[in-house]
Amino acid sequence: MAEPAQADFRTRLQDWLPKIVLAPSFAVTLLFVYGFILFTIVLSFTGSKMLPKFDAWVGLANYQRLFSLPEWKIALVNIAIFASLYIVICTLIGLMLAIFLDQKIRGEGALRPIYLYPMALSFIVTGTAWKWFLDPGIGLQNVMHQWGWESFQFTWIKSNTMAIYTIVIAAVWQTSGFVMAMFLAGLRGIDNEILKAAQIDGASNWQLYRRIVIPLLRPAFLSAFVILSHLAIKSYDLVIALTNGGPGRATAMPATFMYSYTFTRNEMGVGASSAVIMLMTIAAIMVPYLYAELKEKK
Protein backbone atom coordinates (compact mmCIF):
# COMPACT_ATOMS: atom_id res chain seq x y z
CA MET A 1 0.00 0.00 0.00
CA ALA A 2 2.79 2.33 0.97
CA GLU A 3 4.74 1.84 -2.22
CA PRO A 4 2.18 3.05 -4.78
CA ALA A 5 1.48 6.09 -2.61
CA GLN A 6 5.15 6.90 -2.52
CA ALA A 7 5.48 6.39 -6.26
CA ASP A 8 2.47 8.60 -6.74
CA PHE A 9 4.09 11.26 -4.64
CA ARG A 10 7.26 10.96 -6.67
CA THR A 11 5.54 11.39 -10.02
CA ARG A 12 3.61 14.31 -8.69
CA LEU A 13 6.82 15.83 -7.40
CA GLN A 14 8.34 15.27 -10.85
CA ASP A 15 5.39 17.10 -12.34
CA TRP A 16 5.86 20.03 -10.04
CA LEU A 17 9.64 20.11 -9.94
CA PRO A 18 10.13 22.15 -13.16
CA LYS A 19 7.73 24.80 -11.92
CA ILE A 20 9.34 24.85 -8.49
CA VAL A 21 12.79 25.35 -10.04
CA LEU A 22 11.55 28.07 -12.38
CA ALA A 23 9.52 29.85 -9.71
CA PRO A 24 12.34 31.79 -8.01
CA SER A 25 13.50 33.31 -11.33
CA PHE A 26 9.98 34.24 -12.23
CA ALA A 27 9.26 35.68 -8.80
CA VAL A 28 12.47 37.70 -8.88
CA THR A 29 11.59 39.02 -12.34
CA LEU A 30 8.08 39.96 -11.24
CA LEU A 31 9.37 41.76 -8.16
CA PHE A 32 12.63 43.33 -9.34
CA VAL A 33 11.50 44.22 -12.84
CA TYR A 34 7.74 44.67 -12.94
CA GLY A 35 7.26 45.54 -9.27
CA PHE A 36 10.07 48.08 -9.53
CA ILE A 37 8.64 49.55 -12.72
CA LEU A 38 5.33 50.00 -10.91
CA PHE A 39 7.16 51.55 -7.95
CA THR A 40 8.87 54.09 -10.21
CA ILE A 41 5.64 54.87 -12.08
CA VAL A 42 3.80 55.52 -8.81
CA LEU A 43 6.74 57.55 -7.57
CA SER A 44 6.55 59.75 -10.66
CA PHE A 45 3.12 60.93 -9.50
CA THR A 46 4.40 61.97 -6.07
CA GLY A 47 6.28 64.98 -4.81
CA SER A 48 9.25 62.89 -3.64
CA LYS A 49 12.43 64.89 -3.23
CA MET A 50 15.37 63.15 -1.55
CA LEU A 51 13.57 59.98 -0.50
CA PRO A 52 10.51 58.18 -1.87
CA LYS A 53 7.34 59.60 -0.31
CA PHE A 54 4.04 58.08 -1.27
CA ASP A 55 1.68 60.38 0.64
CA ALA A 56 2.39 63.52 -1.38
CA TRP A 57 0.33 62.88 -4.52
CA VAL A 58 0.89 65.55 -7.17
CA GLY A 59 -0.78 64.05 -10.24
CA LEU A 60 0.97 64.95 -13.47
CA ALA A 61 2.91 67.88 -12.02
CA ASN A 62 6.29 66.10 -12.36
CA TYR A 63 5.67 65.45 -16.04
CA GLN A 64 4.63 69.04 -16.61
CA ARG A 65 7.73 70.23 -14.83
CA LEU A 66 9.87 67.72 -16.73
CA PHE A 67 8.78 69.00 -20.11
CA SER A 68 9.23 72.62 -19.05
CA LEU A 69 12.85 72.08 -18.00
CA PRO A 70 15.40 73.36 -20.54
CA GLU A 71 17.81 70.58 -19.58
CA TRP A 72 15.22 67.89 -20.46
CA LYS A 73 14.62 69.57 -23.81
CA ILE A 74 18.36 69.54 -24.47
CA ALA A 75 18.43 65.87 -23.48
CA LEU A 76 15.61 65.04 -25.90
CA VAL A 77 17.22 66.91 -28.80
CA ASN A 78 20.55 65.22 -28.01
CA ILE A 79 19.11 61.73 -27.88
CA ALA A 80 17.33 62.34 -31.19
CA ILE A 81 20.54 63.52 -32.87
CA PHE A 82 22.65 60.84 -31.24
CA ALA A 83 20.30 57.89 -31.76
CA SER A 84 19.52 58.62 -35.39
CA LEU A 85 23.14 59.24 -36.41
CA TYR A 86 24.42 56.34 -34.34
CA ILE A 87 21.91 53.87 -35.77
CA VAL A 88 22.28 55.03 -39.39
CA ILE A 89 26.10 55.25 -39.39
CA CYS A 90 26.59 51.95 -37.57
CA THR A 91 24.23 50.23 -39.98
CA LEU A 92 25.90 51.72 -43.07
CA ILE A 93 29.45 50.97 -41.90
CA GLY A 94 28.44 47.52 -40.66
CA LEU A 95 26.73 46.64 -43.93
CA MET A 96 29.56 47.98 -46.07
CA LEU A 97 32.27 46.14 -44.13
CA ALA A 98 30.25 42.93 -44.17
CA ILE A 99 29.70 43.08 -47.94
CA PHE A 100 33.38 43.89 -48.54
CA LEU A 101 34.58 41.14 -46.21
CA ASP A 102 32.33 38.69 -48.03
CA GLN A 103 34.31 39.11 -51.30
CA LYS A 104 36.75 36.28 -50.53
CA ILE A 105 39.11 38.66 -48.80
CA ARG A 106 42.57 37.52 -47.91
CA GLY A 107 43.20 38.07 -44.22
CA GLU A 108 39.54 38.09 -43.25
CA GLY A 109 40.50 36.05 -40.21
CA ALA A 110 42.79 38.86 -39.06
CA LEU A 111 40.44 41.73 -39.91
CA ARG A 112 37.31 40.44 -38.18
CA PRO A 113 38.72 40.43 -34.65
CA ILE A 114 40.14 43.93 -35.23
CA TYR A 115 36.67 45.19 -36.18
CA LEU A 116 35.06 43.40 -33.27
CA TYR A 117 37.34 43.92 -30.29
CA PRO A 118 35.93 47.35 -29.28
CA MET A 119 32.76 45.52 -28.31
CA ALA A 120 34.69 43.82 -25.50
CA LEU A 121 35.59 47.15 -23.91
CA SER A 122 33.70 49.08 -21.30
CA PHE A 123 32.17 52.37 -22.47
CA ILE A 124 34.24 53.99 -19.71
CA VAL A 125 37.43 52.76 -21.37
CA THR A 126 36.20 53.84 -24.80
CA GLY A 127 35.21 57.23 -23.38
CA THR A 128 38.61 57.71 -21.74
CA ALA A 129 40.51 56.88 -24.92
CA TRP A 130 38.43 59.17 -27.14
CA LYS A 131 38.22 61.93 -24.53
CA TRP A 132 41.97 62.48 -24.65
CA PHE A 133 42.38 61.66 -28.32
CA LEU A 134 39.85 64.35 -29.24
CA ASP A 135 41.21 66.83 -26.70
CA PRO A 136 42.51 69.80 -28.71
CA GLY A 137 45.46 70.38 -26.36
CA ILE A 138 47.08 66.94 -26.56
CA GLY A 139 45.05 64.91 -29.06
CA LEU A 140 44.25 64.95 -32.77
CA GLN A 141 44.52 68.73 -33.26
CA ASN A 142 47.90 68.85 -31.57
CA VAL A 143 49.09 65.84 -33.59
CA MET A 144 48.19 67.59 -36.83
CA HIS A 145 49.99 70.74 -35.68
CA GLN A 146 53.07 68.67 -34.82
CA TRP A 147 52.95 67.09 -38.26
CA GLY A 148 53.01 70.55 -39.81
CA TRP A 149 49.34 71.22 -40.56
CA GLU A 150 49.26 74.39 -38.45
CA SER A 151 45.78 75.56 -39.40
CA PHE A 152 44.08 72.27 -38.54
CA GLN A 153 41.27 72.75 -36.05
CA PHE A 154 39.30 70.09 -34.25
CA THR A 155 37.64 71.34 -31.08
CA TRP A 156 34.28 69.56 -31.24
CA ILE A 157 34.62 68.08 -27.75
CA LYS A 158 34.89 71.59 -26.26
CA SER A 159 32.04 73.02 -28.33
CA ASN A 160 28.46 73.37 -27.12
CA THR A 161 27.03 72.57 -30.50
CA MET A 162 29.48 69.92 -31.74
CA ALA A 163 30.27 67.88 -28.60
CA ILE A 164 27.28 65.58 -29.17
CA TYR A 165 28.90 64.41 -32.41
CA THR A 166 32.01 63.24 -30.58
CA ILE A 167 29.76 60.87 -28.65
CA VAL A 168 28.48 59.57 -31.98
CA ILE A 169 32.07 58.97 -33.16
CA ALA A 170 33.04 57.01 -30.04
CA ALA A 171 29.81 55.02 -29.97
CA VAL A 172 30.08 54.13 -33.67
CA TRP A 173 33.66 53.06 -33.07
CA GLN A 174 32.53 50.75 -30.30
CA THR A 175 29.57 49.00 -31.96
CA SER A 176 29.87 49.19 -35.75
CA GLY A 177 32.07 46.08 -35.85
CA PHE A 178 29.41 44.15 -34.01
CA VAL A 179 26.81 45.25 -36.56
CA MET A 180 29.24 44.09 -39.26
CA ALA A 181 29.26 40.62 -37.67
CA MET A 182 25.46 40.50 -37.70
CA PHE A 183 25.31 41.39 -41.39
CA LEU A 184 28.15 39.02 -42.24
CA ALA A 185 26.28 36.16 -40.60
CA GLY A 186 23.23 37.15 -42.64
CA LEU A 187 25.25 37.25 -45.88
CA ARG A 188 26.79 33.86 -45.21
CA GLY A 189 23.30 32.48 -44.72
CA ILE A 190 22.12 33.46 -48.21
CA ASP A 191 21.84 30.62 -50.69
CA ASN A 192 24.42 31.07 -53.43
CA GLU A 193 22.19 29.48 -56.03
CA ILE A 194 19.92 32.51 -55.93
CA LEU A 195 22.87 34.79 -56.65
CA LYS A 196 24.21 32.61 -59.44
CA ALA A 197 20.80 32.47 -61.09
CA ALA A 198 20.56 36.26 -60.99
CA GLN A 199 24.02 36.60 -62.50
CA ILE A 200 23.14 34.28 -65.34
CA ASP A 201 20.15 36.54 -65.97
CA GLY A 202 22.69 39.33 -66.44
CA ALA A 203 22.31 41.27 -63.22
CA SER A 204 25.22 43.60 -62.39
CA ASN A 205 26.88 43.47 -58.97
CA TRP A 206 25.11 46.65 -57.92
CA GLN A 207 21.73 45.30 -59.00
CA LEU A 208 22.50 42.00 -57.34
CA TYR A 209 23.05 43.63 -53.96
CA ARG A 210 20.33 46.23 -54.27
CA ARG A 211 17.58 43.99 -55.56
CA ILE A 212 18.39 40.61 -54.03
CA VAL A 213 20.97 40.56 -51.25
CA ILE A 214 19.91 43.59 -49.22
CA PRO A 215 16.21 42.64 -49.21
CA LEU A 216 17.24 39.15 -48.03
CA LEU A 217 19.09 40.76 -45.11
CA ARG A 218 15.88 42.15 -43.66
CA PRO A 219 16.07 40.11 -40.43
CA ALA A 220 19.63 41.34 -39.82
CA PHE A 221 18.54 44.95 -40.40
CA LEU A 222 15.75 44.51 -37.90
CA SER A 223 17.99 42.94 -35.25
CA ALA A 224 20.59 45.66 -35.76
CA PHE A 225 17.97 48.39 -35.44
CA VAL A 226 16.51 46.93 -32.26
CA ILE A 227 19.89 46.40 -30.60
CA LEU A 228 21.25 49.81 -31.61
CA SER A 229 18.19 51.80 -30.61
CA HIS A 230 18.10 50.03 -27.28
CA LEU A 231 21.80 50.80 -26.70
CA ALA A 232 21.28 54.41 -27.75
CA ILE A 233 18.45 55.15 -25.35
CA LYS A 234 20.30 53.51 -22.46
CA SER A 235 23.55 55.33 -23.22
CA TYR A 236 24.86 56.65 -19.97
CA ASP A 237 28.41 55.43 -19.35
CA LEU A 238 29.85 56.76 -22.58
CA VAL A 239 28.44 60.25 -22.06
CA ILE A 240 29.74 60.34 -18.49
CA ALA A 241 33.22 59.18 -19.50
CA LEU A 242 33.57 61.25 -22.66
CA THR A 243 32.03 64.62 -21.85
CA ASN A 244 30.35 64.18 -18.46
CA GLY A 245 27.31 65.83 -20.01
CA GLY A 246 29.27 68.96 -20.87
CA PRO A 247 30.53 71.40 -21.87
CA GLY A 248 27.97 72.91 -19.51
CA ARG A 249 25.05 70.61 -20.12
CA ALA A 250 25.41 70.51 -23.88
CA THR A 251 25.58 66.70 -24.06
CA ALA A 252 22.97 65.89 -21.42
CA MET A 253 20.94 62.78 -22.30
CA PRO A 254 17.80 61.34 -20.71
CA ALA A 255 19.93 58.79 -18.82
CA THR A 256 22.26 61.44 -17.36
CA PHE A 257 19.29 63.71 -16.66
CA MET A 258 17.54 60.97 -14.71
CA TYR A 259 20.60 60.27 -12.64
CA SER A 260 21.40 63.84 -11.77
CA TYR A 261 17.82 64.83 -10.91
CA THR A 262 17.26 61.72 -8.81
CA PHE A 263 20.50 61.38 -6.92
CA THR A 264 22.26 64.74 -6.91
CA ARG A 265 19.51 67.34 -7.25
CA ASN A 266 17.04 65.61 -4.93
CA GLU A 267 14.10 65.86 -7.31
CA MET A 268 13.24 62.18 -7.21
CA GLY A 269 9.71 62.68 -8.56
CA VAL A 270 11.01 64.40 -11.69
CA GLY A 271 13.77 61.82 -12.04
CA ALA A 272 11.22 59.01 -11.84
CA SER A 273 9.04 60.64 -14.49
CA SER A 274 12.02 60.90 -16.85
CA ALA A 275 12.75 57.18 -16.29
CA VAL A 276 9.13 56.37 -17.14
CA ILE A 277 9.43 58.27 -20.43
CA MET A 278 12.61 56.33 -21.24
CA LEU A 279 10.91 53.02 -20.49
CA MET A 280 7.92 53.89 -22.64
CA THR A 281 10.16 54.80 -25.57
CA ILE A 282 12.07 51.52 -25.38
CA ALA A 283 8.88 49.52 -24.86
CA ALA A 284 7.38 51.06 -28.00
CA ILE A 285 10.28 49.56 -29.97
CA MET A 286 10.87 46.33 -28.09
CA VAL A 287 7.38 45.03 -27.33
CA PRO A 288 6.23 44.66 -30.97
CA TYR A 289 9.58 43.12 -31.91
CA LEU A 290 9.60 40.60 -29.05
CA TYR A 291 5.94 39.82 -29.59
CA ALA A 292 6.54 39.02 -33.26
CA GLU A 293 9.64 36.95 -32.41
CA LEU A 294 7.85 34.88 -29.79
CA LYS A 295 4.78 34.35 -31.93
CA GLU A 296 6.87 33.10 -34.81
CA LYS A 297 8.73 30.65 -32.62
CA LYS A 298 5.58 29.04 -31.32
Added chain:
Amino acid sequence: MASSVSGATQDSAVSTGNVTRVFIYLVLILFALFYLLPLYVMAVNSVKPLAEITGGNMMALPRDWTLEPWGAAWSTAQIGVSPTGLKPYFLNSILMVVPAVAISTVVGALNGYILTKWRFRGDTWVFGLMLFSCFIPFQIVLIPMARVLGLLGLAGSVPGLILVHVVYGIGFTTLYFRNYYAAFPTELIRAAQIDGAGFFRIFWRILLPVSGPIAVVSVIWQFTNIWNDFLFGVSFGGTSQPVTAALNNLVQSSTGVKEYNVHFAGAILAALPTLFVYIVAGRYFVRGLMAGSVKG
Protein backbone atom coordinates in the same frame (compact mmCIF):
# COMPACT_ATOMS: atom_id res chain seq x y z
CA MET B 1 24.63 28.71 -40.19
CA ALA B 2 26.61 28.84 -37.00
CA SER B 3 29.77 27.39 -38.42
CA SER B 4 29.65 29.44 -41.60
CA VAL B 5 30.06 32.68 -39.67
CA SER B 6 33.74 32.14 -39.20
CA GLY B 7 35.96 31.89 -42.20
CA ALA B 8 34.91 32.23 -45.82
CA THR B 9 33.40 28.81 -46.08
CA GLN B 10 31.49 29.27 -49.28
CA ASP B 11 32.26 30.77 -52.63
CA SER B 12 30.74 34.12 -53.09
CA ALA B 13 28.93 34.19 -56.37
CA VAL B 14 29.87 37.82 -56.87
CA SER B 15 32.93 38.44 -58.99
CA THR B 16 34.73 41.74 -58.86
CA GLY B 17 37.25 43.52 -61.07
CA ASN B 18 40.79 44.39 -60.03
CA VAL B 19 40.19 48.09 -59.47
CA THR B 20 37.19 47.31 -57.30
CA ARG B 21 39.22 44.83 -55.29
CA VAL B 22 41.98 47.35 -54.61
CA PHE B 23 39.34 49.80 -53.45
CA ILE B 24 37.74 47.16 -51.21
CA TYR B 25 41.09 46.27 -49.58
CA LEU B 26 41.84 49.95 -49.10
CA VAL B 27 38.55 50.58 -47.30
CA LEU B 28 38.91 47.46 -45.17
CA ILE B 29 42.44 48.43 -44.11
CA LEU B 30 41.43 52.03 -43.37
CA PHE B 31 38.68 50.82 -41.08
CA ALA B 32 41.07 48.40 -39.40
CA LEU B 33 43.32 51.39 -38.65
CA PHE B 34 40.32 53.34 -37.34
CA TYR B 35 39.43 50.52 -34.93
CA LEU B 36 43.04 50.09 -33.81
CA LEU B 37 43.74 53.80 -33.37
CA PRO B 38 42.43 54.28 -29.80
CA LEU B 39 44.14 51.10 -28.64
CA TYR B 40 47.41 52.31 -30.15
CA VAL B 41 47.00 55.73 -28.53
CA MET B 42 46.29 54.19 -25.13
CA ALA B 43 49.14 51.67 -25.33
CA VAL B 44 51.81 54.08 -26.61
CA ASN B 45 50.97 56.89 -24.20
CA SER B 46 50.71 54.60 -21.20
CA VAL B 47 54.48 54.00 -21.36
CA LYS B 48 55.54 57.64 -21.86
CA PRO B 49 56.54 60.15 -19.22
CA LEU B 50 53.81 62.79 -18.84
CA ALA B 51 55.98 65.53 -20.37
CA GLU B 52 56.20 63.61 -23.63
CA ILE B 53 52.40 63.69 -23.92
CA THR B 54 51.75 67.29 -22.90
CA GLY B 55 54.73 68.62 -24.84
CA GLY B 56 54.86 66.10 -27.65
CA ASN B 57 52.93 64.15 -30.20
CA MET B 58 50.31 61.64 -29.10
CA MET B 59 50.92 59.42 -32.12
CA ALA B 60 54.68 59.24 -31.64
CA LEU B 61 56.39 56.27 -30.05
CA PRO B 62 57.87 56.96 -26.60
CA ARG B 63 61.45 58.28 -26.45
CA ASP B 64 61.88 57.31 -22.80
CA TRP B 65 60.00 54.12 -22.11
CA THR B 66 58.64 53.92 -18.58
CA LEU B 67 56.34 51.56 -16.73
CA GLU B 68 55.74 54.07 -13.95
CA PRO B 69 52.25 55.06 -15.19
CA TRP B 70 51.21 51.41 -14.94
CA GLY B 71 52.49 51.13 -11.40
CA ALA B 72 50.77 54.38 -10.47
CA ALA B 73 47.46 53.35 -12.05
CA TRP B 74 47.59 50.02 -10.26
CA SER B 75 48.63 51.00 -6.77
CA THR B 76 49.20 54.69 -6.03
CA ALA B 77 46.92 56.88 -8.15
CA GLN B 78 44.41 59.07 -6.36
CA ILE B 79 40.91 57.51 -6.64
CA GLY B 80 38.40 59.80 -4.97
CA VAL B 81 39.87 60.67 -1.58
CA SER B 82 42.49 57.96 -1.17
CA PRO B 83 45.65 57.15 -3.15
CA THR B 84 44.95 53.47 -3.58
CA GLY B 85 45.24 53.01 -7.33
CA LEU B 86 42.82 50.74 -9.16
CA LYS B 87 43.93 47.58 -7.36
CA PRO B 88 41.23 47.33 -4.65
CA TYR B 89 38.51 48.17 -7.20
CA PHE B 90 39.87 45.61 -9.61
CA LEU B 91 39.57 43.03 -6.83
CA ASN B 92 35.99 44.20 -6.13
CA SER B 93 35.19 43.61 -9.79
CA ILE B 94 36.61 40.09 -9.64
CA LEU B 95 34.76 39.27 -6.42
CA MET B 96 31.58 40.56 -8.02
CA VAL B 97 31.87 39.11 -11.50
CA VAL B 98 32.79 35.49 -10.71
CA PRO B 99 29.77 34.55 -8.55
CA ALA B 100 27.39 36.71 -10.59
CA VAL B 101 28.39 35.00 -13.85
CA ALA B 102 28.29 31.52 -12.31
CA ILE B 103 24.88 31.93 -10.67
CA SER B 104 23.18 33.61 -13.61
CA THR B 105 24.50 31.01 -16.06
CA VAL B 106 23.39 28.03 -13.96
CA VAL B 107 19.95 29.57 -13.37
CA GLY B 108 19.65 30.44 -17.07
CA ALA B 109 20.49 26.86 -18.06
CA LEU B 110 17.82 25.42 -15.75
CA ASN B 111 15.26 27.96 -16.94
CA GLY B 112 16.03 27.25 -20.58
CA TYR B 113 15.70 23.52 -19.92
CA ILE B 114 12.31 23.94 -18.26
CA LEU B 115 10.95 26.38 -20.84
CA THR B 116 11.75 24.03 -23.72
CA LYS B 117 11.49 20.49 -22.32
CA TRP B 118 8.94 20.82 -19.52
CA ARG B 119 6.51 23.15 -21.21
CA PHE B 120 3.35 24.18 -19.42
CA ARG B 121 0.41 26.47 -20.05
CA GLY B 122 1.54 30.07 -20.20
CA ASP B 123 5.25 29.29 -20.52
CA THR B 124 5.61 31.66 -23.47
CA TRP B 125 4.25 34.43 -21.29
CA VAL B 126 6.68 33.62 -18.51
CA PHE B 127 9.51 33.69 -21.00
CA GLY B 128 8.22 36.87 -22.65
CA LEU B 129 8.12 38.66 -19.32
CA MET B 130 11.68 37.54 -18.53
CA LEU B 131 12.87 38.47 -22.00
CA PHE B 132 11.50 42.00 -21.86
CA SER B 133 13.42 42.52 -18.64
CA CYS B 134 16.66 42.35 -20.66
CA PHE B 135 15.74 45.48 -22.52
CA ILE B 136 14.41 47.84 -19.88
CA PRO B 137 16.40 51.02 -19.32
CA PHE B 138 17.88 50.37 -15.89
CA GLN B 139 17.02 53.91 -14.84
CA ILE B 140 13.50 52.62 -14.22
CA VAL B 141 14.72 50.32 -11.41
CA LEU B 142 17.44 52.46 -9.84
CA ILE B 143 15.33 54.14 -7.16
CA PRO B 144 13.49 51.06 -5.83
CA MET B 145 16.67 48.98 -6.09
CA ALA B 146 18.58 51.43 -3.92
CA ARG B 147 15.73 51.16 -1.41
CA VAL B 148 15.61 47.35 -1.42
CA LEU B 149 19.39 46.96 -1.14
CA GLY B 150 19.23 49.28 1.85
CA LEU B 151 16.47 47.22 3.47
CA LEU B 152 18.42 43.99 2.86
CA GLY B 153 21.54 45.56 4.37
CA LEU B 154 23.38 45.04 1.09
CA ALA B 155 23.82 48.67 0.02
CA GLY B 156 27.36 49.54 -0.98
CA SER B 157 28.56 45.95 -0.83
CA VAL B 158 29.87 43.36 -3.28
CA PRO B 159 27.05 40.88 -2.44
CA GLY B 160 24.57 43.66 -3.25
CA LEU B 161 26.14 44.12 -6.69
CA ILE B 162 26.13 40.35 -7.23
CA LEU B 163 22.41 40.29 -6.48
CA VAL B 164 21.71 43.14 -8.90
CA HIS B 165 23.70 41.57 -11.72
CA VAL B 166 22.14 38.14 -11.24
CA VAL B 167 18.62 39.59 -11.18
CA TYR B 168 19.09 41.58 -14.39
CA GLY B 169 21.24 38.93 -16.06
CA ILE B 170 18.99 35.87 -15.92
CA GLY B 171 16.78 37.20 -18.72
CA PHE B 172 19.65 37.00 -21.18
CA THR B 173 21.05 33.69 -19.94
CA THR B 174 17.56 32.16 -20.06
CA LEU B 175 17.17 33.44 -23.62
CA TYR B 176 20.45 31.87 -24.74
CA PHE B 177 19.81 28.47 -23.20
CA ARG B 178 16.18 28.39 -24.27
CA ASN B 179 17.06 29.03 -27.92
CA TYR B 180 19.81 26.44 -27.75
CA TYR B 181 17.81 23.71 -26.04
CA ALA B 182 14.84 24.30 -28.35
CA ALA B 183 16.86 22.64 -31.11
CA PHE B 184 17.59 19.58 -28.97
CA PRO B 185 15.28 16.64 -29.84
CA THR B 186 12.56 16.38 -27.21
CA GLU B 187 12.07 12.66 -28.06
CA LEU B 188 15.35 11.87 -26.33
CA ILE B 189 14.04 13.52 -23.18
CA ARG B 190 10.79 11.58 -23.35
CA ALA B 191 12.66 8.30 -23.88
CA ALA B 192 14.82 8.97 -20.83
CA GLN B 193 11.68 9.77 -18.85
CA ILE B 194 10.14 6.44 -19.81
CA ASP B 195 13.33 4.78 -18.63
CA GLY B 196 12.67 6.37 -15.27
CA ALA B 197 15.09 9.29 -15.32
CA GLY B 198 13.92 12.28 -13.33
CA PHE B 199 14.09 16.03 -13.88
CA PHE B 200 17.62 16.68 -12.62
CA ARG B 201 19.02 13.40 -13.92
CA ILE B 202 17.91 14.21 -17.47
CA PHE B 203 19.40 17.68 -17.20
CA TRP B 204 22.66 16.42 -15.75
CA ARG B 205 23.16 13.40 -17.98
CA ILE B 206 21.61 14.42 -21.29
CA LEU B 207 21.51 18.19 -21.72
CA LEU B 208 24.47 19.40 -19.72
CA PRO B 209 27.06 17.36 -21.67
CA VAL B 210 25.98 19.07 -24.93
CA SER B 211 25.69 22.57 -23.47
CA GLY B 212 29.32 23.60 -23.95
CA PRO B 213 28.92 26.04 -26.86
CA ILE B 214 26.02 27.95 -25.34
CA ALA B 215 27.58 27.98 -21.89
CA VAL B 216 30.58 29.72 -23.45
CA VAL B 217 28.28 32.34 -24.96
CA SER B 218 26.44 32.87 -21.71
CA VAL B 219 29.63 33.13 -19.65
CA ILE B 220 31.34 35.55 -22.04
CA TRP B 221 28.23 37.69 -22.39
CA GLN B 222 27.67 37.90 -18.65
CA PHE B 223 31.34 38.40 -17.91
CA THR B 224 31.68 41.26 -20.40
CA ASN B 225 28.46 42.94 -19.36
CA ILE B 226 29.04 42.70 -15.64
CA TRP B 227 32.72 43.59 -15.78
CA ASN B 228 31.96 46.59 -18.00
CA ASP B 229 28.92 47.76 -16.06
CA PHE B 230 29.16 51.28 -14.74
CA LEU B 231 25.62 52.39 -13.87
CA PHE B 232 24.93 49.78 -11.17
CA GLY B 233 28.48 49.99 -9.87
CA VAL B 234 28.39 53.73 -9.42
CA SER B 235 24.82 53.70 -8.04
CA PHE B 236 25.05 50.81 -5.59
CA GLY B 237 28.79 50.19 -5.17
CA GLY B 238 29.31 52.60 -2.28
CA THR B 239 32.71 51.73 -0.85
CA SER B 240 32.88 48.53 -2.93
CA GLN B 241 32.84 50.13 -6.36
CA PRO B 242 33.95 48.15 -9.40
CA VAL B 243 36.95 49.12 -11.51
CA THR B 244 34.89 50.98 -14.14
CA ALA B 245 33.63 53.43 -11.53
CA ALA B 246 37.15 53.86 -10.15
CA LEU B 247 38.59 54.48 -13.61
CA ASN B 248 35.99 57.15 -14.28
CA ASN B 249 36.82 58.69 -10.93
CA LEU B 250 40.50 58.73 -11.81
CA VAL B 251 40.00 60.30 -15.23
CA GLN B 252 37.40 62.87 -14.21
CA SER B 253 39.16 64.08 -11.06
CA SER B 254 39.46 67.82 -11.35
CA THR B 255 42.25 68.34 -8.85
CA GLY B 256 45.94 68.38 -9.62
CA VAL B 257 47.77 67.77 -12.89
CA LYS B 258 46.00 65.53 -15.38
CA GLU B 259 48.21 62.47 -15.65
CA TYR B 260 47.16 61.27 -19.05
CA ASN B 261 49.68 58.44 -19.10
CA VAL B 262 48.24 57.08 -15.83
CA HIS B 263 44.70 57.39 -17.23
CA PHE B 264 45.65 55.40 -20.31
CA ALA B 265 47.41 52.72 -18.26
CA GLY B 266 44.36 52.53 -15.99
CA ALA B 267 42.02 52.24 -18.97
CA ILE B 268 44.02 49.34 -20.38
CA LEU B 269 44.12 47.67 -16.95
CA ALA B 270 40.34 47.94 -16.67
CA ALA B 271 39.96 46.54 -20.19
CA LEU B 272 42.45 43.67 -19.87
CA PRO B 273 40.13 40.97 -18.45
CA THR B 274 37.45 41.40 -21.11
CA LEU B 275 40.05 41.77 -23.88
CA PHE B 276 41.70 38.60 -22.68
CA VAL B 277 38.43 36.69 -22.64
CA TYR B 278 37.62 38.06 -26.07
CA ILE B 279 40.98 37.03 -27.53
CA VAL B 280 40.82 33.56 -26.02
CA ALA B 281 37.18 32.73 -26.67
CA GLY B 282 35.75 35.52 -28.85
CA ARG B 283 35.33 33.30 -31.87
CA TYR B 284 32.98 30.95 -30.06
CA PHE B 285 31.06 33.88 -28.70
CA VAL B 286 30.31 35.51 -32.03
CA ARG B 287 29.49 32.17 -33.57
CA GLY B 288 27.04 31.28 -30.82
CA LEU B 289 25.55 34.76 -30.64
CA MET B 290 24.91 34.90 -34.35
CA ALA B 291 23.41 31.44 -34.35
CA GLY B 292 20.91 32.66 -31.77
CA SER B 293 20.04 36.08 -33.14
CA VAL B 294 19.92 35.44 -36.85
CA LYS B 295 17.92 32.25 -36.66
CA GLY B 296 15.18 34.43 -35.20
